[in-house]
Amino acid sequence: MIVTADEVNRSFRGTLDMLHSRSEGLKSFDMSERGFWRSFAAIWLTLPAYIVSLAFERLRLGLLQPDQPLLDNVWIDIVVALGHVASFVALPLAMIWVARRFNLTKAYVPFVIVTNWITAMGLLVLSVPAMLLLIGWATPSLAAIFSLAFAIIIVRMQWFATKATLGLSSIPALGVVLLGIVLNSCVGSITRTILG
Secondary structure, three states, X not given: OOOOHHHHHHHHHHHHHHHOOOHHXXXXXXXXXXXXXXXXXXXXXXXXXXXXXXXXXXXXXXXXOOOOXXXXXXXXXXXXXXXXXHHHHHHHHHHHHHHHHOOOHHHHHHHHHXXXXXXXXXXXXXXXXXXXXXXXXXXXXXXXXXHXXXXXXXXXXXXXXXXXXXOOOHHHHHHHHHHHHHXXXXXXXXXXXXXX
């Protein structure tokens, strides 16, 4: 499914409303079944973040050389791509069980739609410090500070969106956000373990 420019614009505007704790931003998202499936297509917008992740993994493995193409090792490309996709879908998949267990099934679709758009924006934003490090415009310490600051902002945005879409109070919403963090940490660890 191809996401239209209008839908991207509306969804990112709604995501920014979530950042500013404005629940009326939920109206910007297409909350239909079609909008649910199209929200997964937002992963295509994160292709620049995938490229940065790929370059960062190659750097970590000591394979990033100026005279070598970035996409010359299919194994690394596939593992990083699978990790990228897994980080995008891990929380929506885990929330199927959570939504059934805690009687939140009616709120599941809006939660996933908003979460997918927040994840797309989050992956793009979090790739910036890594990119700055890769091109030499930031030291490892500065990139780490930027990454931490951006991560805090994204976690807060996801927390508010979780409260707004699932109708949860602060502590249970924080639990859902922490579940997402744990899942993404596991995906990252598995990806690094496979690559060595």
